[in-house]
Amino acid sequence: MASLMERATSAPQTPGESPAACAPPRVKVVGVSKTFPTPDGGVARVIENVDLTLAEGEFLSIVGPSGCGKSTMLRLISGLTPVSEGRIVVAGREVTEPPPGVGFMFQRDTLLPWATVSENISIALELNGTPPAARPARIAELLKLLGLERYADYRPSAISGGMRQRAALGRLLAYGPELYLMDEPFGALDAMTKMILGRELLRIWSQDAKSVVFVTHDIEEAVGLSDRVIVMEGPPGRIKSEYRIDLPRPRDFRAVRLLPEFRDLCERIWGDIGRHSEAE
Numbered sequence: 001m002a003s004l005m006e007r008a009t010s011a012p013q014t015p016g017e018s019p020a021a022c023a024p025p026r027v028k029v030v031g032v033s034k035t036f037p038t039p040d041g042g043v044a045r046v047i048e049n050v051d052l053t054l055a056e057g058e059f060l061s062i063v064g065p066s067g068c069g070k071s072t073m074l075r076l077i078s079g080l081t082p083v084s085e086g087r088i089v090v091a092g093r094e095v096t097e098p099p100p101g102v103g104f105m106f107q108r109d110t111l112l113p114w115a116t117v118s119e120n121i122s123i124a125l126e127l128n129g130t131p132p133a134a135r136p137a138r139i140a141e142l143l144k145l146l147g148l149e150r151y152a153d154y155r156p157s158a159i160s161g162g163m164r165q166r167a168a169l170g171r172l173l174a175y176g177p178e179l180y181l182m183d184e185p186f187g188a189l190d191a192m193t194k195m196i197l198g199r200e201l202l203r204i205w206s207q208d209a210k211s212v213v214f215v216t217h218d219i220e221e222a223v224g225l226s227d228r229v230i231v232m233e234g235p236p237g238r239i240k241s242e243y244r245i246d247l248p249r250p251r252d253f254r255a256v257r258l259l260p261e262f263r264d265l266c267e268r269i270w271g272d273i274g275r276h277s278e279a280e
C-alpha cells in the first residue's frame with residue numbers, strides 16, 4: 001500500500017477524482033444514471049449522473065443517508081443491475097454483465113446452508129480453478145486466518161452471525177477477486193464483532209491490497225478502513241463530497257480512533273450527512 005500512499009497528494013479533490021489517477025483505474029464510472037419503473041407506471045430516478053474512479057489497490061467507502069442509492073451504485077458496478085445512462089468500466093472492459101475477478105459480500109451472509117464452513121470455502125476454490133489437491137491447504141490457511149478452525153465442519157445454521165460473516169469473508173478470500181464489492185458486510189453484527197472483523201479486514205487488505213468498494217452506514221468504520229470516503233446524497237443519488245483519508249498505514253482499526261485527525265474527519269463527514277438530512 002505504500003506505493004498508493006506515496007502517489008497520493010494532499011491537494012483537495014473534486015468528486016470523481018482518484019488519488020492515484022496516474023495508474024489505470026480498477027473501476028471507472030462515467031456519467032451514470034439509473035431509473036427504475038415505479039408501481040404506478042412512472043419512473044424513479046435513483047442515481048443521477050455519477051462519475052467515480054477507483055484506483056488499483058484503493059479502499060473506497062461510500063456513506064450517505066438511507067435510500068440515497070449506495071447499494072444501487074454497488075450493484076451497477078457489479079454488473080448485476082444495468083445502467084440506464086453512462087458507462088462503467090472495470091479493469092478496462094465495459095460492464096454489461098458481472099465481470100470476472102469481482103467478489104461480493106453482503107450484510108447477510110449468502111453461505112450455502114447445506115454445506116459446512118469448509119465446503120463453502122472449497123466451492124469458491126473450485127470456482128476459481130484451484131486444483132483439488134491444493135484446496136485442503138488453502139482451506140486450512142483461511143480457517144486459521146479467520147479463527148474458524150474449530151468450526152470447519154459446522155453448517156452455517158450452527159455458528160454465530162459473526163462466525164458466518166467470517167466464513168463469508170473466507171469464501172471471498174478463497175475466490176480471490178481483484179475487486180471486492182462489500183455492501184454493509186458487518187452491518188448486522190454487534191459492535192465488538194464489527195471491530196474484530198474490521199481489524200481482520202484491514203490486516204488482510206494490508207498484506208494483499210485489492211481494490212475495495214465498501215458501502216456502510218458507519219462513518220467511523222468507513223474512515224478507519226478507507227483511503228477515501230465518498231458521501232452520497234439523494235434521491236436521486238449523487239456524489240455530494242469526497243474525503244481523502246490520510247491516516248497512517250498500516251492502521252490499527254481500534255487505535256486509529258484515538259487520533260484527533262480521525263475524530264475531525266468523522267465530525268466533518270457527519271456534518272455533511274447531517275446537513276443533508278436536516279435539509280430534507
Ligand SMILES: Nc1ncnc2c1ncn2[C@@H]1O[C@H](COP(=O)(O)OP(=O)(O)OP(=O)(O)O)[C@@H](O)[C@H]1O
Pocket residue numbers: 036037044046064065066067068069070071072073235
Ligand atoms: N430493483 C429496484 N426497483 C425499484 N426501485 C429500486 C430498486 N432497487 C433500489 N430501488 C430504489 O432505489 C433507491 C435507493 O436504494 P438503495 O438500496 O440503493 O439505497 P441505499 O442508500 O443503499 O439505502 P440503505 O442505506 O437504506 O440500504 C430506493 O428508493 C429504492 O427503493
